[in-house]
Amino acid sequence: MYESERKDLISKLAKNGITDPLVLKAMMDVERHLFVPQVMIPHAYKDVALPIGFSQTISQPYTVAFMTQALRLKPGAKVLEIGTGSGYQAAVLYKMGMRVYSIERQSDIFLRTQKLFDELGIRVVTRLGDGTIGWNEFSPFEGIIVTAGSPIVPVNLKKQLDKGGRLVIPVGDRKSQTLQIITKTGDDSFIAEEVPKFAFVPLIGREGWSQK
Ligand code: SAM
Numbered sequence: 001m002y003e004s005e006r007k008d009l010i011s012k013l014a015k016n017g018i019t020d021p022l023v024l025k026a027m028m029d030v031e032r033h034l035f036v037p038q039v040m041i042p043h044a045y046k047d048v049a050l051p052i053g054f055s056q057t058i059s060q061p062y063t064v065a066f067m068t069q070a071l072r073l074k075p076g077a078k079v080l081e082i083g084t085g086s087g088y089q090a091a092v093l094y095k096m097g098m099r100v101y102s103i104e105r106q107s108d109i110f111l112r113t114q115k116l117f118d119e120l121g122i123r124v125v126t127r128l129g130d131g132t133i134g135w136n137e138f139s140p141f142e143g144i145i146v147t148a149g150s151p152i153v154p155v156n157l158k159k160q161l162d163k164g165g166r167l168v169i170p171v172g173d174r175k176s177q178t179l180q181i182i183t184k185t186g187d188d189s190f191i192a193e194e195v196p197k198f199a200f201v202p203l204i205g206r207e208g209w210s211q212k
Pocket of ligand 1: 105106148
């Protein structure tokens with residue numbers, strides 16, 4: 001369903017600088033309309049973030065594509081996502097052949113998305129909790145993607161990156177952020193690139209924002 005809408009969206013992403021064929025193919029394959037509430041289905045293939053309930057959003061497709069491309073992962077890589085939300089980003093990574101671990105802090109969203117993953121046969125290892133402390137048990141990760149805006153780069157996420165791995169995280173104030181793409185070059189050395197102008201809902205947790 002909605003194949004031609006999806007095709008139009010993917011060609012728009014390609015025109016806007018998304019060149020990784022693995023990312024484009026996965027976003028062509030994953031049906032975004034299955035990850036949004038019923039009333040939002042007519043908007044599922046517009047390049048916009050949409051509300052998913054509980055004051056949260058499914059990220060804009062361009063943002064998903066850009067962040068996923070920035071991870072520069074090879075199929076089979078182990079990747080941690082902070083902020084499962086609708087499950088769309090995790091589904092894209094899964095379709096690309098990654099081993100996906102994902103943490104969500106809101107229990108209603110967590111349970112709803114867990115059910116959707118089961119129904120769609122998407123095998124992602126999920127946990128309910130504060131993702132700012134990462135998931136030490138399964139570390140190191142070749143990629144870590146944070147899909148909520150953070151005031152700082154949580155130290156545990158840097159620790160849990162594999163050497164050569166990348167952490168992609170929006171950092172800034174509650175309303176707008178700069179996307180940081182951080183590569184781990186040694187046990188305690190990193191290089192970072194910054195891409196301005198992103199806007200995410202807040203990352204709430206021990207190393208994130210407080211609830212209010
Ligand atoms: N990746 C999601 C998707 O594909 O729909 C988009 C996620 S939404 C923009 C951000 C999510 O991060 C929300 O579901 C929110 O509850 C969650 N979140 C915020 N702080 C968190 C934290 N400390 N740990 C885990 N999840 C968190």
